[in-house]
Amino acid sequence: MEEQAIVIAMVGILGIGSQWIAWRTGWPAIVLMLAAGFLAGPVLGVFDPEHAFGELLEPMVAIGVALILFEGGLSLDFRELRHSGDAVWRLATIGVLLGWFFGALAAHEIAGLVLPVAVLFGGILVVTGPTVVIPLLRQSSVQQRPASILKWEAIVNDPTGALCAVIAYEYFRKVAESPGATVTEVLLPMLLAIALAGVLGFVAALAIAWAFPRGTVPEYLKVPVLLTTVIGLFVVCNLIEHEAGLLAVTVMGVALANMNVSSLRSIHPFKENIAILLVAGIFIILSASLKWEDLAYLNWRFGLFLLALLFLVRPLTIILSLLGSSVPWNERLFLAWIAPRGIVLVAISGLFALRLSELGFDDGNVLIGLSFAVVVTTIVAHGFTIDFVARLLKVKGNTQPGLLIVGSNPWTISLAQQMHELKVPVLLVDSSWQRLASARQKGIPFYHGEILNEATEHNLDLSPYQVLVAATENEAYNTLVCNEFAHEIGRDSVYQLGEAGAEDDRHALPDALRGRALFESGWGVTEVGERQMQGWVFRKTKLSEEFDFEAMQEKLPSSAHTLLILRQGGQMRFFTHAARPEPRAGDTIISFSPPQTRTAEEKAAKRAGKKSGSEAQPA
Structure with missing residues (x-):
């Protein structure tokens, strides 16, 4: 009991302390949180979240990610899309497919992962993540359109990337169990389950939008009811299909944001504060949970893969997705560079590493270390260069108060x-x-x-x-x-x-x-x-x-x-x-x-x- 309390206190101190230092210095908060967790965990051994929380660690992180995605969904208003809707739609459809293909190709040909693991990891790499993109946009001043595109892409593609990984995993698992199974037999039930999760998310939003303005829930219970609904929706949809809960809570957040529920305005400060606490806590916990043996798999081929991810996979995905769009070329190049990965990438990689190992794919163990390498590399590369690149490409907003x-x-x-x-x-x-x-x-x-x-x-x-x-x-x-x-x-x-x-x-x-x-x-x-x-x-x-x-x-x-x-x-x-x-x-x-x-x-x-x-x- 004392160990868990100490870990919770340390996570809060390191997470909020890192964000305070970032505010004072202008450094990327995500980089500082990763460094703090890594120092407290594998380097100095101050605490070990896995030892403290045991089997509860994975559901804790999963629920935290779900709440973050819901909070991000609440910030997405369709009226923002009047200037960037075409680009967001392209990145959420064409961009996902291209990113999946190029990511899987690089993982297989450059990193040397076996094809099933490479395809699954390529799906996860579609994720950019609001937990890293939004803090970067908050700290830097970027013009409204590219900032809106990055925010929408991060929130929409987070559950999409998770579902891509689920589709790849379920396909290879079904094929291994039933070699004669067709693609339709494998994918159709899964797609139906995913569609059902989206519908449930929309229905949950309708229920909240109907109940709150009519006084059926007292003011002091609105936040607890909302959070309980989000967690319950996430758990139920995950029972229907793995990781479908992420899609459901994102749909619920976006739907609520566009239903003009005036009573939700009063909870905005709370949901913003809870999101900051969750981002800080999850980053510290995940980086502190990293083991030295997870990094032992990394080699020079993985280094080349990281370079390809930065300079080939992301640029090709953006440039091809936005061909013929109204987005100016300077903004396209900016979008082609900024794609930091975050919590969802690490959480999903850790989950599938165990499952792939159970299926007999030895490269599954590589995913944990490789996912952390991707997160650290992209956050450092993009976090420290976003201001310079924005100025260079003339997408920097006005920095004077x-x-x-x-x-x-x-x-x-x-x-x-x-x-x-x-x-x-x-x-x-x-x-x-x-x-x-x-x-x-x-x-x-x-x-x-x-x-x-x-x-x-x-x-x-x-x-x-x-x-x-x-x-x-x-x-x-x-x-x-x-x-x-x-x-x-x-x-x-x-x-x-x-x-x-x-x-x-x-x-x-x-x-x-x-x-x-x-x-x-x-x-x-x-x-x-x-x-x-x-x-x-x-x-x-x-x-x-x-x-x-x-x-x-x-x-x-x-x-x-x-x-x-x-x-x-x-x-x-x-x-x-x-x-x-x-x-x-x-x-x-x-x-x-x-x-x-x-x-x-x-x-x-x-x-x-x-x-x-x-x-x-x-x-």
């Missing part, structure tokens, strides 16, 4: 214009076309629509915007916007104008729901509106070693208020009622100040005040 401003009025338009002139990605959002007229005339990027409408998430790419400012005339609406986006952008990155002048709302709006209040004074909508009418303007000031923050304050009118600091790297730090960032040389300060400059008498009075204040300080 952007500012999303909700509400079009003279104050927000002035702020947006100031940030736009500083080359900061900025977007002004309002549901009124009339209120956006001035922004359109000034050439400020804008979006006409309701920011809280679910369709906006699919019509508008919000990923470039890491900071949100809600500044409409409605204080309660600003709070609602900040609370809605806090879990996506971060509670510390959503701001709204303060409560000053909004006494009626003061008791109705809890601080836990509000965004950070802009300005140290906590000015509200009324205060900034009045000053805007009086001619107040935004000013930008660049600090240096010679011209520091105090010198800037001397130059500005005494009533001026500093709003934010723009760092040299593009990061924005706002002055709020609760936080005051530390200005430094190289920063650009954005302040809101009266139109007139400070008079000589004001400057002298301020200097005298500072001097008397410093003399009054106790020694």
Whole structure:
């Protein structure tokens, strides 16, 4: 009991710790997790998951993979396919067949695996995997279309690759048991079972979509019911056909994502958190479970096979699949390079290694070590080069943090214009076309629509915007916007104008729901509106070693208020009622100040005040 508890604690520490280090350093999190698990397991022998969990390890990993695929399916909206649907469809059909063929050919001719094992492993290699692709896309900034294609391919092809391996295994097993069996006799029952699993996944999604909005499940039980349904569906479909459960849970996730079940929005933060924990845990467990004897099978032929996988199999699959498509060639080449493998490849390879050995294929033992070699090679190769290749092929998105401003009025338009002139990605959002007229005339990027409408998430790419400012005339609406986006952008990155002048709302709006209040004074909508009418303007000031923050304050009118600091790297730090960032040389300060400059008498009075204040300080 103590051993299992220690292993669980160590897995959590290593997994989350690796992701934190990745966040701080910019290194691929998957690489760090693999390294941490490998060091803790076979290298240092800190713990052995197989010894701790025994026969429970395989079902634990399988259920974890199922939940990850379901969570990934929930992020797939068919409206994303309006720009990339043709490419996704090609990769999910033609690409699977070509990848299977080229992968099996390379495994047989280059790695030297016997034909049945090579065909089965070629099917598994179709998998790219959301557990590695999505973290890479999260850490790097890639344009929307290639990122969408990679995400869809990873999630859709995960169960497809598993089913390819099942088909290959069942075929060779049936042929070994009944040499006279035809392909139809072998494949037809299996295909029917797979189709049944897909139907069950869709029916489960329909049941959830019907029950949740009608109040048949209380709010506090929705997440447990959903997770239990996913696990139960996975287990039942696996009883029908091996690995069919992966297809069923993926279908269920995609179906639910496209049924507009509004009550599912409340569980999004939970399912994202559970996915991060599962990815971290499974990667640590699988890499720590690796044995030195699994690597003893690797030789120079396997090295050549890995090179062929990177530079021949994947490029040929993508280029041939997308011939005649609307995807530009630079994006095709990017897709041809990025194909990291992950959890599903290792989990399925380990499962079939045992089964192939039971059928008398000695090369089955090679699959465990070879699958880990594929995972490590592809993750390292693609994880450390994705930014460079994206820049080289000009598919890199905007890496500078952007500012999303909700509400079009003279104050927000002035702020947006100031940030736009500083080359900061900025977007002004309002549901009124009339209120956006001035922004359109000034050439400020804008979006006409309701920011809280679910369709906006699919019509508008919000990923470039890491900071949100809600500044409409409605204080309660600003709070609602900040609370809605806090879990996506971060509670510390959503701001709204303060409560000053909004006494009626003061008791109705809890601080836990509000965004950070802009300005140290906590000015509200009324205060900034009045000053805007009086001619107040935004000013930008660049600090240096010679011209520091105090010198800037001397130059500005005494009533001026500093709003934010723009760092040299593009990061924005706002002055709020609760936080005051530390200005430094190289920063650009954005302040809101009266139109007139400070008079000589004001400057002298301020200097005298500072001097008397410093003399009054106790020694």
